[in-house]
Amino acid sequence: MTARLGLAAITVVLATWPSLHGNWAPVVHPTLYEVTGLHAALTVATDALHLANHLASF
Structure with missing residues (x-):
């Protein structure tokens, strides 16, 4: 099993459990x-x- 996070630009693999x-x-x-x-x-x-x-711009 692989957990993936789909972002706007890419998909990130969060974790992989090969024997789950x-x-x-x-x-x-x-x-x-x-x-x-x-x-x-x-x-x-x-x-x-x-x-x-924002504060630094003052």
Whole structure:
């Protein structure tokens, strides 16, 4: 099994489990949870960078 994240420009492989069979939810769910957290952190970092650039322009 392979988990992929489809972005506007490319598709990113998040993780690969070559021997995963059967009930895969307990293995895959933490990865999706981590990706959601990473997205939130990147959103905050992007907003902070935009704010810093805006304040620096004064």
